[in-house]
Amino acid sequence: MSPQTVLLLLLGLAVVVGSARLLGMLARRLGQPAVIGEIVGGILLGPTLFGGAISGTLFPAEVRPSLTLLADLGVCLFMFLIGLHLDHTLLRGQSRTASVVSFGAILLPFGLGVLLAFHLAGGHETGDRAAFVLFMGAAMAITAFPVLARILTDNGLLDTPIGGLALACAAVGDVLAWALLAVVAALAGGGGHPWRVLLVVPFAVLLLGVVRPLLARRAARRAVSGPPAWGVLVAVAGGLLLSAQATNWMGLHAIFGAFLFGAAMPRAGAAALRARVLPWIERVCTVLLLPVFFMAAGLKVDLSRLDMVAFGELALILLVAIGGKFGGAYLGGRVTGVRPRHSAVLGILMNTRGLTELIVLTVGLELGVLKPDLYSLMIVMALVTTAMTGVLLRIVYPEHRVVEDRVPRTRTSPEEAVP
Template identity: 55%
Template sequence: MTASQTVLLFLDLALILCLARLLGALARKFGQPSVIGEILAGILLGPTLFGDHLVSLLFPADVRLLLNALAAVGVALFMFVVGAELDIGVLRGGGRVTLWTTVGSTVLPLGLGAGLALLLVPSRSTSSFVGFVLFFAVAMAVTAFPVLARIIADRKLAHTKLGTTALTCAAITDLLAWTLLAVVVAIASGGQFDWRLALVVPYVVLMATVVRPLLHRSSRFRSERQPADPGGSRNFLALVLSGLLVSAAFTEWLGLHYIFGAFLFGALLPRGSGGRLRDGVLGRVEPLCGLLLLPVYFVLSGLKVDLSQLDSSDLGKLAAILVVAVAGKFLGAYAGARIGGLGSRHSAALGALLNTRGLTELVILGVGLELGVLDSELYSLMVVMAVTTTMLTGPLLSRILPSDAKGDGPADDLGRPEPSTGTIQESPTVRTTP
């Protein structure tokens, strides 16, 4: 790396950090997640307003390559955090409302997304017809669990049944979405079967049966050795970081994407008696990831968005994408919650909450762009959809559940704190990394 590249890299990082924090704070003033402002920072610097000249001046190709490497590390850490915060226990005992809301908010968006993809395929060339259709379906079905957790925490719904139901549905939906995305990556990566893909199942089994017990044992040992500072074990932190990077590298080599290896390793982190060390690791990883590395990813994602060349047909596609995205999630969640016995007002609130896409959608869209499933035009439209649906969540929720709203029949207790049973119940964690 030359001296000029080093200088420009540091200046670009400073610019990204300052602009992301400034616009993130501005977004929060308008009741929006900070991720909205950070994405808009990239769009404002990108070709939409200033053409390619400002991008080439501030982010030349050789420096952008370095920034992309930092962004990849940020995404790997983010997926690790998502996996670590995903409580597999939410798959059990969610009740009728959770079950039917999850089914409705997943199946309907998947179907509508696949249908829209079939309409869009004739207008573009794609190397994999099946991969394109499946990818579009997944992109419509996803919910941004971390951004949703932030919205729920800001609305003081974290310890209500409405909040925990929404988080549980989002966790299950995203787990399914990541699984389907792995299938999409395998299909779109090449037309022929790669022998390395046959190692995926043995790898997952090895991680679950060997690596997970070793992490538990190491965590328990560290907790016993350092009870006064359970989160301060640098050796355990180094072990975890090394493991997630190796896991990410291995899934990339398998022909999947590195995000799956990072996610899987995070999901294996100990809970229960080793949970304090897990919290200590996350407490160290999240600040670096959220303050610097993820904003780099946000801004680079925004730089790839070019809305300056959109014509009437593109606006029609954008309108169709928005209608399918909003209607699929909202109507699917609403219908599922009603079937589960929930009142109409809180069913609508669940529909509004599960429409949040944010950062998770951006990660998926970035994968699609890397694979060639999306071209730059469709990528730009999908980023606009991700930003719009996330921005709509807050205002919709305020209309559906104003602060002085009364409960409606069977749903009356959803906005109230969950009753204490004398024991601490584990529910989906509500960290606020974004």
């Protein structure tokens, strides 16, 4: 890489990080998660404005491979953090309600997404038809667990029964949705060694059943001696990269290995390890690498060429995405005895897609399941469904209701805990 290329790369990174921070703060001022502004920033740097003149100047062809590498690293780190934050204790005391709502919020949008895929396949190049159909179902079923947690925090719902239930449902739903996406990746990207994908099951068992207990014991011993934070960070980074490479070799995407390694990180006995590692990883990921991913994704979005047919397809995509998620979660809540208002809150919250949806769509584009025109429409759907969450939540679940739900209750059943 020549000195001039390095200079262009550094200049592009400065613009990306600066615009992400600025638009993220603007989004928060408007009552939206910062990720909304950051994604919009990535789109604005792409070909949507001025025919791609901005992206062509800031990110010429010689620097794009380096940016793509940083974007891929950022996605792997983000998926590692999602796996790391999965907490099985969320289901404690409300496993039945969370399971029913999660399955409802997966099955209905998945089924509607499959029907939508058959409709769209006639007007779009889709590659493998089975992979496209399954992908559209999985894409409609996604809920962004980390963005949901931020929305709950911003609205004072994190310590309420409905907030805990929503997080539990999102955690279960995301695991199911990622499993569906793994099937799509296996169908579309198996290459010449389709048998390798079968190794993901023993690999997951190895990580969760062998590596996790070993890490827990080692972390407990080192907590006493106080190892250098950098040593722990390097060890975790090495395991993360090896796990990502392993699933990539199996014919899946590297993000699945990163997610599994995050889920394999120990909870008990590893408080010191998590305290040393998490702040560094989250800071590097959110400040530098994820904005690069938004930019890389935005370079593939062109909204300047949308015509009336595309707007009609976008309306149908939004109808399926919003109606499927809301209807599935609402019906799941009502079946388990959750009151109508709180069931509606669950339906609104489960529509949060955010960055997780963006990762899913990028994977679909890389696998050839999605083409750029449909990819652009799906990106708009991810933005709309995430942006509407906070607005609808404040209407359906006003602040005085939140205060009332923080009052300690003596009832213990999950259905009564979320009246």
